[in-house]
Amino acid sequence: MATRSLREEPAAGAAPDAEPPVTTLPEAEPERLSAAYQSWYRFSRNPTAVIGAAIVVICILAAVLAPLITPYPSHVGAVVDFRARHLPPSWEHWMGTDNVGRDILTRVVYGMRISLLLAFVVLGVAVPVGTLLGLAAGYFGGWVEVVIMRLTDIALAIPGLVLLMAVATVFSPNLLTTMLALAALWWTWHARLIYAITRQLRSQEFVEAAETLGASTFHILFREILPNCVSALAVKTSLDCGFVILTGAALSFLGLGAQPPMPDLGTMVAGGTNYLPDYWWGSVMPGCAVLVIALGFNLLGDGLRDLFDVQEIR
């Protein structure tokens, strides 16, 4: 994975900018302030996190409200106007028009929809699967651990993009195949994370106490251990949203994206390369959109990491 850490000391526990928060809070009734408010306060004091969150929220809102806010919603489909092809950015078309005369801004906003959908579906599959397997491997140990963790090691040894191309090409290349192929590889990262945390927690007192009291395995895994993984999981998932979007864009750049006329950012970049450099906006604009979304999720993830004070665990 390309990495991301903007955090301070990797090993040291308390980051210096996470200075004792309570002392900076209003003096009155500090203990009555809800934990949520404290978290929010700390979060709002972290400029990168706030910027990241703002980018993510704006992107999601734009994607959801696309039909209302885009200037030419019909351009998402098969609209052709060859007289308007390759118009440069202007007041009517903020990002210019593409090779069949469609508004690029409109298509970029709709393209973000697909990118976000891709990230949510892939992580929607990968996170639960990875979490379950990681919990099982970390808690049960023995052959369960061996099988699951060796599997993740092998999966990490495969150059993902190469394998994804192989998989996505042999099935017909479309959004669904890409999603499934990505999910099939991505769970391993989460499995390793949860595995590492679970192994640490397994021998801790509160877990052992629960075991002694005869709590069910289900209770221990999901009531005792899992809650302690949530913050690490949130950080990782947020960072991964960005990287799933980047990987998905690379795949569709290589020709394994959504079918036209559906706007897919990576596909738009690839199509636009035919007209570089004169009509640069055709590929640079969608490319920058990918960059912005990925940046947003990364800043957010870093902010969350500072907030939860999650240690980097491998």
Add this chain to the structure above:
Amino acid sequence: MVPGQGPGPVMGCSQLGSDKMKTWNKVASAGAGLLLGTALAGPALAQTVITLDTPEVPGSLDPSKISDAGDYALAVNLYDALMTVLPGGALAPELAESWEVNEDATEATFFIREDATFTDGSPVEASDVVYSYDRLMRLNQGPSNLFAGVVESVEAVDAKTVRFTLSKTFAPFLATVPSIFIINEEVATANDAGDDAQEWLATNPAGAGAYLLKDGPSGSGIVIERDEDYYGGWNESPIDEVRWIVAPDDSTVRSLAASGELTMVSAFRAPETYDALMEMGRFTQEDTSTATAYLLKLNTQLAPTDDVHIRRAIAYATDYDTIREVIYPGEELTGPLPPAFADFIPEGLPAPEFDMEKAAEEVAQSSYAGAPIPITLGYVAGTQFEEEISLLLQSNLEQLGFEVTQQADPWARVVEIAGAVETTPNVNQVFFGPTYPSPDSMFFSQYHSDSAGSWTSMEWLEDPEIDALIDEARSSGDPEVQAAAYGELQERIVDMQADVFLLTLTFQLVMDECLTGYEFVPMQSVPSDFTRYEWLCD
């Protein structure tokens, strides 16, 4: 089909040509792969060096595996065949100085030139021809499908005479002979590691061609140089060296041209790219008509295109002028045969027209009228112009009540889905040009039941009457019988609207002003035989 394969023999397997051409597109997401020549005088060397761009270097130089225009463009320079094809489509002597055909056209005897030599200086003999043919059939790739079931045996009568015996009369046989490149048996067997020398011939030529391999092949290009001792002789200002530079997309082509490295540009780049190059001032552009048809093949066995009214509605909903003028250069196409076969085209075939009202009338007459009609438009992923045509068609069809699904597949996948009626999309964008200089190539590969399941016949006609007409023309030596059969075939196919006849491909050739010799061979030619070029500047 790839529009054109060198002024030399027109390869039997060039259907596969577009095959790889499409693959290139996919990989390069750029226009596809014809190799054209460019001239660039090598500084200080006083040599004439041609530099061309190519989306990709062929996987193998083995002439028995030629599957596309890129492979062919190299092979035609490195190897010679018994015969070659001239501008105009006539067959001409190459290694063979003459030939005889017996009365019922079941035996063809070739007499090899006395002075014909391989590039290593050894003489070309009948045994080399036998070896090359047998090897071609053993490997069972490339153009071998042209001869399977047609040629019974090939034997050496004496050192310089070779005889082909056919199992039945096959009118277009001679036209397929230029597909057999002759390999130097001695060299090949010396390097045979039990694999018919496949490994060795993949990167080493062993032919009688006019050029020698100089550098490569590698992922970044390949270079060939002139063999001064070529038995066929040279013109006065020959091309000494030809370099192919891999340029995966159009931006790379422009950047190469701008830095002066490139002086001749391949076809199938975006129109904007040609405009940009012409502005540089040192190129000339020549547009030539080809014998390659650009078609929308309609699956006649799959709903809704199993209804002739739906097929006609699609034809009326196609905006031919916009396609030809804005998206892809071409001339009018009235039926299965491009204008290059004018002698065989019957009078009065109606020209296709764009008329949305008539399209609506046809839809109303169809059995699918009254409800949204789902339809799938297939094209090759990564080709901008095919996507543009598909989008244009979609926007028109949606006005008529169709529910359109676009299906862009990499070319390798198109070949596969063409294998069954159910997986073949309703509408398929295909280039097809004759693979040997005979109208038979256009009809047999596209409309005969024996070709069913291939990407060339995604119409799925499987019509016994059409088959009978094609067979009649094949087995007759009488040109009048052939002409009558071809005429009727065209009228029937146009009437049943098996295809939408988009255009006849116009070949855009952008090259340095100093280079001449390009003459269109009206059989899908890429100007790739560099013995026919001349450099006019000092």
Add this chain to the structure above:
Amino acid sequence: MEYLVFLVRRLLWSLLVLFGLSVVIFVIARGMPGDPARMALGPTASADQVAQLRETMGLDLPLVTQYVRYLGGLAQGDLGRSLLTGRSVSADISDTFAATFELVLATILIAFVVGLPLGVMAAQWKDRWPDNSIRLFALLSAVTPTFLLALLLQILAGYVLHVLPTTGRLPIGAGFSADITGLVTVDALLKGNWAILGEGLRHLILPAFALAAASVGQVALTTRASMIDVTSQDYVEAARAFGVPERVRVLKYMLRPALVAPMTILGLSFASLIGNAFVVELIFAWPGMASYGVRTILQKDLNAVMGVVMVSGAFFVMVNLAIDVATGLIDPRVRLGGRS
């Protein structure tokens, strides 16, 4: 001795990963829909021709038998024959691998040569403007799509400024064969061919920087973090107390242990680096494994696809093994804990 045990353990582990990889790849390759024999022969081949090729390829045998045959070949370095080129896959890959290797090597070199000083600088000026701008750069480099960066570099340097070549390893027709190590720049150096060395470097710059950007940021960040970490260690404090000169202190006592983290990170992210190398190679027509890989994937050239993925995987495993060995030498603690 303990180092030897560590090495043997890592080696065995690498072999196990490779074995697992071969199973995964085999299952995926054989699970592909579609008929590789039909793809290889093209659409006009008859059913007989297809059946014949299926037999030659062993496609009609039981899956387990096919796998054992494949593994047997693999053990002897035989990856089978490519349908696309008709040559053995190992020959095809060894022709193209050197180019990929050179690109990756240059990338790693850039990552350290540029990334380490940046990391050290950031640590020295922690929370001041050099630190902040380096961190911003690192973040941007991690999230900039490789294809976008590659295209922008190509357009800018090649088309707008005309300063650097945009395709290939050398000018075509240069007539230089890298027959010693396979690496153009190294061989040119060994042969003392300065013109070729210059050309080789000029061609290498754009693709290597496009590929290296993300790694530079990564190395800078991890170096910075571990430098800060090390600064507070007792022995560094002690060195300062004893008056060891600043330069020696930074280089010997701080940088050396701090090297472990960026090297480890680079090893872990190496798989994604190979993936991105595919994109970069395609854009710059770099004659490496990528164009071969993409072509064979599209043609369903089974043996070749399996070969390319297998070699990429082996490359990953080797690099990580090398990193383990190196970090084991630099920092003895690694040998004991391992890093799994």
